[in-house]
Amino acid sequence: MFKKILIANRGEIACRVAATARRMAIQTVAVYSDADTHANHVRACDEAIHLGGSAPKDSYLRWEKILEAAKATGAQAIHPGYGFLSENEEFARACADAGLVFIGPPPSAIQAMGLKAESKQLMEKAGVPLVPGYHGSEQGPQLLQREADRIGYPVLIKASAGGGGKGMRAVDKAEDFAAALASCQREAINSFGDDAVLIEKYVQRPRHIEIQVFGDTHGNYVYLFERDCSVQRRHQKVLEEAPAPGMSETMRQQMGEAAVAAARAVKYVGAGTVEFIVEQREGGDMNFFFMEMNTRLQVEHPVTEAITGLDLVEWQLRVAAGEPLPAKQSELQIHGHAIEARICAENPDNGFLPATGTLAVYRKPLAHTSFQRSHLRIDDGVREGGQISPFYDSMIAKLIVHGATRAEALARLDAALAQMHIVGMATNVQFLRGVLRTESFSQAKLDTALIERERAVLFNQEPLGLPLAVAAAVAHTVLQEAEGAGRDPFDRRDGWRALGAAVRPFAFDFHGETHAAQLRYLHDGALYLQVGEVAGPLVIGRLPDGETEVEFNGRRHTLRVDELGGTAYIFGTQGATRITAIDRLAHAGDTQAEGGRLTAPMPGKVVSFAVKAGDKVSRGQALAVMEAMKMEHTIAAPADGTVEELLYVPGDQVAEGAELLRLAA
Missing domain, CATH: 3.30.1490.20 (ATP-grasp fold, A domain)
Structure with a gap:
């Protein structure tokens, strides 16, 4: 077995690999970019080598520097994780030429499966069904x-x-x-x-089901069952589960054997995933067709670990060291059900645009760190106070649950997501909870159009409502003032008066609309709140763990409230929301509306402009294309008009909110 390996990746997968290596008494070397100088994966390893600038091309894709780092630190092997260089046959070949073990398949297998067209031709010869x-x-x-x-x-x-x-x-x-x-x-x-x-x-009502395969250098192959990855946005996975709901034993065996045939066809070694598109027919019948093979460990590998009790990174290390597969096909079994949720910095209500910023609050549920069948596991590479930058993928963490049944796993995942509190940027946590509650997902009516089909109940939803949001924000303000007051009675900011009741006005921005509220401080110390047509006593308190108790409008709630920049972020078991306090004096003169300009919805690179100065455009017409976090985003005209000026050129990096071009009505 190796004594030291270099992990040529970052974030949660680098931390994940380091954890298994540590358990196996293997030393680890991290590599990092400028943006990742203080990242968790750097701390998780025994040594760390700086690669270069923040952009991947200046750091994590510089494989010559990575090889130099491996040689300089005495590493014997390189684990590529996923993404970056994990499926680069030139890098795998360079590792071998440098006397280093590439913890992955041989370059020939990467090359054979790396080009989709050629791999389809190869699979046809191997008898694997094709679309x-x-x-x-x-x-x-x-x-x-x-x-x-x-x-x-x-x-x-x-x-x-x-x-x-x-x-x-x-x-x-x-x-x-x-x-x-x-x-x-x-x-x-x-x-x-x-x-x-x-x-x-384009297959109608398709499901995306993939098979985890493993091969070794001794000619042994196994499949570790399937994962259903049908719930997707922008063709990227959101929720993954194992085993696939509705999968018969016959079809599981057929797909597993087809996946092994695909691996054999390219003399595959190590962990790989054979992805199939599954056509659903009337009556419940399903046909499957080969899509592609990912010649690496997948993001969603934890659900396979959860149902098999195996550590797939350990398997990778053992196979790369020349050992035979740790188990035969007959020894592998499925235990229970597992689901993984990808928690991303993005705004689902705004086309899933990626978000960046500081993790001002990063509070997560208590979880096991075991790679075996624990009820709850979190894989991440971030910490509170850390940065989500525009240079890399938008995923913050993976939350994995396991249960005896799918229903049990669903309940555990929803409860865990409710305890995932992130402040500092938009995330998809509440969107994920919404997906779990849809009829389609809860009843396992799965296909890749699920999110679009359930659009009406997934987007622009408000789980808590205005009265409770205002009550929570007011309660947080009042409790903070009481906790910060000194012994001098003139320090008190709770509205106490010697005679009569005091009335305190509030104004809030809630989902883009302004709402007024009044808080009455009664002479006996009680509080009375009015929010629009809803009014009644407000009973509040602070619990020892910092949570806020709020009783208003006939219901009692236990909430967690975090305040950042005048915005209260409110988390409860039924959902989360945010509401911003308005300073009336600060906004009294701010009445001029901004118009005639288009700004970048996120930090990124200008790819192209579809117009030039002087062009007349129509509402909805594509004007520019931006790229951020590896995805393209089209900027469209908000109204009819004429292009006055382009303020950037293709290739420019721009900040969020930067004005890209000007339109005249």
Whole structure:
């Protein structure tokens, strides 16, 4: 076994690998960028080497520097994690040339499965079922259009060298194909350096089910069952679970054997995932088709660990060290059900735009750190006070639960998400809770269109309501003032008067609307709150653990309230919300509306402008494309007008809120 390994990655996966290495008494070396100087994964390892600038191309993609770091520290092997260099056959080959073990498949397997078109041809020869499509090397736009027309719409354009939903577009009709192809190719060249695409029939009501496979250097192969990853936004996974609901033993075996056949076809070694698109038919029948093979450990591997009781990173290390697989197929069993939720810095109500900032509050439920079947596990690489930067993926953490049944796992996941309190940026935590509660997910009516189908109950939802939000914010203010007051009675800020009651006005911004409230301090010390038409006694208190008790409008609540910049962030078992106090004096003269300008919705890079100064544009027309956190975002005209000025050029990095161009009405 290795004595020391270098982990060529960052964030939660680097921390995850380091934890297993530590348990196996293997020393670890971290690498880091400027942005990650104080990151958790640096602290999690025994040594750390600086690579360069914050952008991946200046640090985590500089494989020559990574090899130098491995040699300088005496590391014997390199674990690539996922993303970055994990599926780069040139890097895997360079490791071997440098006398280092690449903890992953051989370069030939990465190359064979790295290009989707070639891998489809290989799978066809291996007898693995394929979706009808075009996987050829000719890439002329007119030919690709003809092939799409031949296959029949809807079709899916996919970057041949892609993954993670990047360089992928669904096209419903022929007239939309050219624009979608151009966008796909642009995103593919930016992400992978290769703009080749393939075209496939877009399967109706599809499920995304993948099989975890393992191979060793002795010719042994096993499959560690399946994961359902159907719940997706922007072709990226949101919730993953194992085993797949509704999977029969016959189909599980068929898919497992097909996945092993795919691995054998490329002489695969180590951990890999064979992804299938599953077509659901009337009556419950399902057909499956090969999509691609990810030649690395997957983000969602913890759910497989939870149902099997195995540590897949340990398996990777043992196989890379030349040992045989630790178990045979007949020895593997499924125990219970596991679900993983990806907690991301993003705004679901604004097209899932990524968010950045400081984790002013990062409070999480108590969890086990075991990689075996614990009820709750959290994989993360951040801490309170840390930064979520625009340079990397928007995922903050992975929350994994396990239960005897799917229903039990669902209940545990919802309870754990309720205890996940993040302040400092938008997150998808409440959105995830909403998905769990939909009829589609709770009843396992799964397909990749689930989020769109449940849109009406998933977006722009308010779980707590205005009266409770105001009551919580007022309670927090009053309790803070009482706790901060000194012994001098003139220090008191609770509205006490010698005679009569005092009335204190409040104003709040709640979901973009202004609301007034009045708090009465009664002579006997009681409080009386009025919020619009709702009025009544307000009973408040602070619990020993810092939580706030609020009784108002006939109900008692135990809440956690955090205040940042005048905004109260309110967390309860039924959901979370935020409400901002308005300083009437500060806003008294602020009546001029801002218009005629378009600003960046997040920090990122300007990819292109679709207009020039002087162009007339219509409401909804695409004006510019930005790239942030590895995804493209289109900026559209909010109204009809004329472009006055472009303020940046393609390639410029811009901050959130930066004015990109000006429109005249």
